[in-house]
Amino acid sequence: MFSDYSNGAPDSSNLSRQFYVPGTIYGDTSNGNQVVDFQARETRFNFKTSTDLDGHKLTGFIELDFFTHGDGNERVSNSYSPRIRHAFISYDNWTVGQTWTTFQNPGALPENLDFVGAAEGTPFVRQTIVRYTNGGFQFAIENPETTVTPNGGGARITSGSGMVPDFVARYNFKTEGGAKFTVAGLARQLNVEIDNLDTQEIGYGVSFTGVIPVGDDDIKLSATAGDGLGRYMALNYANAGVLDANGEIETISSYGGFASYRHWWTDQWRSSFTLSGFKALRLTTMKH
Numbered sequence: 001m002f003s004d005y006s007n008g009a010p011d012s013s014n015l016s017r018q019f020y021v022p023g024t025i026y027g028d029t030s031n032g033n034q035v036v037d038f039q040a041r042e043t044r045f046n047f048k049t050s051t052d053l054d055g056h057k058l059t060g061f062i063e064l065d066f067f068t069h070g071d072g073n074e075r076v077s078n079s080y081s082p083r084i085r086h087a088f089i090s091y092d093n094w095t096v097g098q099t100w101t102t103f104q105n106p107g108a109l110p111e112n113l114d115f116v117g118a119a120e121g122t123p124f125v126r127q128t129i130v131r132y133t134n135g136g137f138q139f140a141i142e143n144p145e146t147t148v149t150p151n152g153g154g155a156r157i158t159s160g161s162g163m164v165p166d167f168v169a170r171y172n173f174k175t176e177g178g179a180k181f182t183v184a185g186l187a188r189q190l191n192v193e194i195d196n197l198d199t200q201e202i203g204y205g206v207s208f209t210g211v212i213p214v215g216d217d218d219i220k221l222s223a224t225a226g227d228g229l230g231r232y233m234a235l236n237y238a239n240a241g242v243l244d245a246n247g248e249i250e251t252i253s254s255y256g257g258f259a260s261y262r263h264w265w266t267d268q269w270r271s272s273f274t275l276s277g278f279k280a281l282r283l284t285t286m287k288h
Helices: none
Strands: 002-004 034-036 045-053 056-065 083-091 094-100 126-134 137-142 146-149 157-159 166-174 180-192 199-214 217-227 241-243 249-264 270-282
Touching: 083 126, 146 180, 157 180, 180 249, 199 241, 199 249
Parallel strands: 146 241
Antiparallel strands: 002 034, 045 056, 056 083, 083 094, 094 126, 126 137, 137 166, 146 157, 166 180, 180 199, 199 217, 217 249, 241 249, 249 270
């Protein structure tokens, strides 16, 4: 991989040297701008089972790769620990375990050489869920985790103290022309209970994705907006909220999307052109 960082390249151990992470694009002005990386960390292993139990379908799936860990180095052996990506079981319409959040449609992700691709323009989360599917409808409760910015700025505060799971509903449908679409909604409680802080707020979001055939080619697109989305968008580029002077959460609004056109030159050669963007802003309210 060849990368050109206008503000200086991060150190070789930095996450953004493995794949594009919007929150780490600022680099280090003390380093050079252009770098080359060789790695085998995208190597992936998975194992799947499928069993018929008296007419009921039971499926198990587990998948590992070697990304994101900082426990190895490039000096001698490049030894990196495996990490869990997916680990779930499905029984008829139920899925329980770790996999893609129901709020995300991985089938609409652009086909880019980068591991994620249009990272800032898409929801991208894997976590433990309990999901029920019926036709095109999906309903899920998922693991809660809150990220906020301290009052006046500073290091991100991450709180896993929430007692209310995140709720997601989604509808998948397709047209007679073969286009596939999804509409998803998310509702979550932001909860911070750390030291003397004890505050809650509501976050929500909506997401739309589509895969539209254009002859042998296709267009993939996504649009997502919400208040308090935080970690669900752009690999947690922005937090879900900011703590005000009273220790209360003020939510951060965020918007993101992408459009990607994929062209097949031959049966074996294809290329994609992708545009992606993200914006976050804090809406300050006056409390009396």
